[in-house]
Amino acid sequence: MTKFKQYMELTKPRVVALLVFCAVIGMFLAVDAEGNRMLPSWQAGIFGTLGIWLASASAAAFNHLIDQRIDKLMARTSHRPLATGELTPMQVFVFAMALGIVSMLVLVCLVNTLTAVLTFFSLIGYAVIYTAYLKRATPQNIVIGGLAGAAPPVLGWTAVTGSLHPYALQLLLIIFVWTPPHFWALAIFRVDDYSRAQVPMLPVTHGVKFTRWHIFFYTVLLFLVTLLPFLTGMSGLIYLFGAVVLGIGFLWYAVRLFNPPDDFFAMKMFNYSIIYLMVLFAFLLADHWLVEPMVHLPVTFEPIV
Numbered sequence: 690m691t692k693f694k695q696y697m698e699l700t701k702p703r704v705v706a707l708l709v710f711c712a713v714i715g716m717f718l719a720v721d722a723e724g725n726r727m728l729p730s731w732q733a734g735i736f737g738t739l740g741i742w743l744a745s746a747s748a749a750a751f752n753h754l755i756d757q758r759i760d761k762l763m764a765r766t767s768h769r770p771l772a773t774g775e776l777t778p779m780q781v782f783v784f785a786m787a788l789g790i791v792s793m794l795v796l797v798c799l800v801n802t803l804t805a806v807l808t809f810f811s812l813i814g815y816a817v818i819y820t821a822y823l824k825r826a827t828p829q830n831i832v833i834g835g836l837a838g839a840a841p842p843v844l845g846w847t848a849v850t851g852s853l854h855p856y857a858l859q860l861l862l863i864i865f866v867w868t869p870p871h872f873w874a875l876a877i878f879r880v881d882d883y884s885r886a887q888v889p890m891l892p893v894t895h896g897v898k899f900t901r902w903h904i905f906f907y908t909v910l911l912f913l914v915t916l917l918p919f920l921t922g923m924s925g926l927i928y929l930f931g932a933v934v935l936g937i938g939f940l941w942y943a944v945r946l947f948n949p950p951d952d953f954f955a956m957k958m959f960n961y962s963i964i965y966l967m968v969l970f971a972f973l974l975a976d977h978w979l980v981e982p983m984v985h986l987p988v989t990f991e992p993i994v
């Protein structure tokens with residue numbers, strides 16, 4: 690691998706691409722103080738995206754640094770540049786710090802302080818609270834840690850408006866509830882990896898059967914939570930259609946997982962979770978810009994901050 694590719698790998702490019710996608714959609718869903726649709730200014734759009742991207746990449750690189758011992762022990766992660774020794778911990782530290790500092794400079798100087806502060810908390814939440822502490826401490830690690838990964842739509846929204854709106858928190862709630870079925874599906878497939886590395890993920894501590902039930906409960910909760918944007922008047926019928934169809938698909942996987950047709954089925958569910966979130970957010974966007982706001986239920990909220 691070239692040096693460039695090794696540094697790119699540190700930033701978890703595909704995970705971060707979806708985080709940034711959700712942040713950008715958050716930007717295009719933002720409404721003004723009167724509740725009207727608005728387009729982001731070019732500055733909020735470009736520098737907001739850049740700042741959130743760099744902060745997420747920085748968090749991912751810190752995750753590589755802190756997890757190097759675990760990563761060496763797991764088949765899925767043993768090829769990572771720190772695990773193989775292709776990069777040194779000092780190189781990774783400098784890279785992660787540089788990304789983090791530049792992201793904060795971009796957000797503070799070119800976007801707004803609220804977005805910078807919330808992004809900073811997300812970075813610390815993932816890199817320090819989740820990776821360095823929760824991951825090793827409790828099988829609820831990814832549930833609590835999921836809050837950091839769920840932040841991007843809120844960050845996108847605040848980048849555009851400078852204020853926090855309950856609608857944006859609904860988007861956070863969706864990703865927060867989506868994270869457990871997303872991750873535990875993969876963890877079931879990789880249970881031996883986590884067991885070898887002694888990471889207390891739910892299938893390791895409580896078994897695969899118990900984890901399947903948790904996945905099922907969170908998937909039902911996710912189905913209900915994804916109805917909120919429609920019920921609160923944020924989104925209309927196009928979104929409702931998308932959420933219900935995608936949600937039925939997710940529920941089908943959760944039920945089938947109790948009696949999977951093959952060993953690879955949990956991975957299929959994990960892959961579906963990624964498509965699910967991407968398409969759900971695409972529906973939110975399409976609905977917001979294609980449907981006349983009058984179709985929406987007449988419920989409006991005041992910004993919180």
Ligand code: HEM
Nearest residue numbers: 703704707708711765831834835838839864868872875963
């Ligand atoms: C605490 C929360 C989360 C945990 C523990 C988690 C865990 C994981 C793990 C272990 C992988 C496998 C990576 C690999 O293939 O080696 C993965 C992949 C992925 N995750 Fe998550 N995830 C979380 C939150 C999120 C969030 C919030 C997003 C985006 C909104 C996301 C998007 C993705 C994507 C797109 C992939 C596929 C990456 C690829 O194809 O290489 N994840 N996740």
Ligand SMILES: CC(C)=CCC/C(C)=C/CC/C(C)=C/COP(=O)(O)OP(=O)(O)O
Nearest residue numbers: 704744745748749808811812815837838841
């Ligand atoms: C500023 C901001 C929005 C920060 C969020 C950063 C971020 C990259 C969130 C994604 C969550 C994720 C990939 C967790 C997996 O970590 P893991 O250590 O369990 O997985 P691994 O074993 O693949 O490293």
